[in-house]
Amino acid sequence: MLFNKKVLLFLIITFFFFSFKNKTIFFSVPSGFPKLVVPKENPITSEKIRLGKMLFFDKMLSRDSSISCASCHNPKYAFTDQLKKAKGIKDRTVSRNTPTLTNIAYNHSFLRDGVNPSLEAQVIVPIHEKNEFDFHILLVAERMKKNKKYVELSKKAFGEEPNPKVISNAIASYERTLISSNSRFDQYNFHGDSLALNASEIRGMKLFYNKLNCSSCHSGFNFSNGEIVNTGLYEKYNDVGKMRVTLDQSDNGKFKVPTLRNISITYPYMHDGNIKTLEGVIDHYIKGGEKNPNKDERIKAFNLSKLQKQDLIAFLKCLTDSSFIAR
Amino acid sequence: MKKIVIALCTIICINSSAQKNIVLRLNHYLNQSTFQYNQNFETDGIINKYTRLQYYLSGFELFHDGGQMTVLNNTYVLASGHITNYYLGNFPVSSLESISFDVGVDQIANSGNTTNYPASHPLGPKSPPMDWGWPSGYFFVVTNGFTDSNNDNNPDTRFELQALGDQMLSPVDQINITPVGSNDTIYIDLKVNAEKFLSGINLATAGIDHSSSTNNLIMCNNSYQMNVFETFNVTSSNDKGLTNNNFIHIDNTLSYAPTINYHFENSNKVNLKITDLNGKIHIIENNLQNEGSYFPLKEFPSGLYIVTIENGSETIYKKFNVVQ
Numbered sequence: 088m089l090f091n092k093k094v095l096l097f098l099i100i101t102f103f104f105f106s107f108k109n110k111t112i113f114f115s116v117p118s119g120f121p122k123l124v125v126p127k128e129n130p131i132t133s134e135k136i137r138l139g140k141m142l143f144f145d146k147m148l149s150r151d152s153s154i155s156c157a158s159c160h161n162p163k164y165a166f167t168d169q170l171k172k173a174k175g176i177k178d179r180t181v182s183r184n185t186p187t188l189t190n191i192a193y194n195h196s197f198l199r200d201g202v203n204p205s206l207e208a209q210v211i212v213p214i215h216e217k218n219e220f221d222f223h224i225l226l227v228a229e230r231m232k233k234n235k236k237y238v239e240l241s242k243k244a245f246g247e248e249p250n251p252k253v254i255s256n257a258i259a260s261y262e263r264t265l266i267s268s269n270s271r272f273d274q275y276n277f278h279g280d281s282l283a284l285n286a287s288e289i290r291g292m293k294l295f296y297n298k299l300n301c302s303s304c305h306s307g308f309n310f311s312n313g314e315i316v317n318t319g320l321y322e323k324y325n326d327v328g329k330m331r332v333t334l335d336q337s338d339n340g341k342f343k344v345p346t347l348r349n350i351s352i353t354y355p356y357m358h359d360g361n362i363k364t365l366e367g368v369i370d371h372y373i374k375g376g377e378k379n380p381n382k383d384e385r386i387k388a389f390n391l392s393k394l395q396k397q398d399l400i401a402f403l404k405c406l407t408d409s410s411f412i413a414r
Numbered sequence: 415m416k417k418i419v420i421a422l423c424t425i426i427c428i429n430s431s432a433q434k435n436i437v438l439r440l441n442h443y444l445n446q447s448t449f450q451y452n453q454n455f456e457t458d459g460i461i462n463k464y465t466r467l468q469y470y471l472s473g474f475e476l477f478h479d480g481g482q483m484t485v486l487n488n489t490y491v492l493a494s495g496h497i498t499n500y501y502l503g504n505f506p507v508s509s510l511e512s513i514s515f516d517v518g519v520d521q522i523a524n525s526g527n528t529t530n531y532p533a534s535h536p537l538g539p540k541s542p543p544m545d546w547g548w549p550s551g552y553f554f555v556v557t558n559g560f561t562d563s564n565n566d567n568n569p570d571t572r573f574e575l576q577a578l579g580d581q582m583l584s585p586v587d588q589i590n591i592t593p594v595g596s597n598d599t600i601y602i603d604l605k606v607n608a609e610k611f612l613s614g615i616n617l618a619t620a621g622i623d624h625s626s627s628t629n630n631l632i633m634c635n636n637s638y639q640m641n642v643f644e645t646f647n648v649t650s651s652n653d654k655g656l657t658n659n660n661f662i663h664i665d666n667t668l669s670y671a672p673t674i675n676y677h678f679e680n681s682n683k684v685n686l687k688i689t690d691l692n693g694k695i696h697i698i699e700n701n702l703q704n705e706g707s708y709f710p711l712k713e714f715p716s717g718l719y720i721v722t723i724e725n726g727s728e729t730i731y732k733k734f735n736v737v738q
Contacts, residue, residue, distance in 0.1 A: 201549060204550050205550070208527045213526065217548070225539055226713060251528070251529035251533070332549045334625055
């Protein structure tokens, strides 16, 4: 019987060894998080992640080799740049604030206005965008072909020389690994550490979930329901948001509900970075936003005492995952 | 005896349904003259000129051999004003009667990712891009150029219409054809009245419009409403009024990486060379098709360059500027 157990153990170990040998990565889903859905056309492998990470930090993706994905999506700032609006090559100003990549693997739509359907498809946007990398993905592939390391990694990860598919699938694979699940909120809520939050933070959490119902939009494990909404930031939006693609007036000023994870370090806020502080964002919602025909009906004026505001901000600050930003 | 008859019938059947290469020939015209870029033409009485004309065709249906229909799934054509020949595939067709297709790409392809295809595939990454990365969709029809907005007969107001969105898909009903064939190839000739894409659009105010706008919808719908595509008798194709329509057109959409559009009437293969003003050779490509769009996979320093293309009997060249 003992022999059989050993054989069984050996077989299990062998199975997992060969699973990894076949390069498919099995993520352990953090407590409280749903299963990660990865496109079947682009299963995650360790080689793809390695290649994707190298590309993510490589400035040769931009035409003049001055900036990389990480220039705007800086890990130190939870994959943002803490700028009002992102900067492209030659100091060109991008029209929007850089969104965080925190738990981007769980998103169903991409870019600030949610008009892009997949992480793989999104990769080409900053490469081709005139105010970002202002380059062409075919020429990025040519640059990669001149680098032995890239050729080697591409062949290992995809069995192919560098090409546009290699670039988009590798970077998407790396971005899917940017999972943040170790904030003090997670320790309190998912890991059973009842001392992880102090009294003020707990009061703030109750305000967040109950009285203020922030969680009607910033819901679930990732603090976003993924909806594209108008929050009444302006009476008239200079950036029309989703309408830019749909041309539908009812989409004017609509942007994706962002995750609140790591929110204390991803300032300034909103799609255009026009609000510098969390206090400012809360003031916007206390006021009920500006008049706008497309404003979401959940945005309504409310009262909040000074102490309650402090509690709410304290709660938002405990969504910071220091292990995530240290990666 | 019976076996011999069966064998003969089988041979006849096999022969009658032999596989043939099907080539679509899109004969582009502007007001009855052979298409050229930067050539003035009239639409609705206004003078315009094209600097870029590209569009997708898909959903092909071939009607052949006395009422049979063959659907060409997953066949896409990226047509350009300067390119006539498009290979559709090899099919069991003997005699073609008509063809129908859609202008644009189907919803499934349109929701896909351009990087899933190699650059040589019509749906793969192009230069200048035929997709808009933001929503990840293809431009169904692209017309860029200039229009005469002040009646001085000089088209100098820029327009850039690039139609995007599933609703732009425009079906072109059956067009009767007079196929020209050889033993193994059937050519489907269509006349493309390229000026008609712009009918009913106020180009003076159109501006740069990459979207699902009304103007772009009109442009796509003109495919069938204005009969952009017509039956074409190949005999008349010899009456184009031009004996020499060989040209190079530089597309400068990407200032740092121009695309070289070229067209030779003669079907001989061509050789392409790019040199700088000091004569230094930067690129040599031999045995290219007689017409095409060449995107150099090389980064040029800023400066002036000369592209030379020759087909054995004629050499043409053009200067182009690279701005990094």
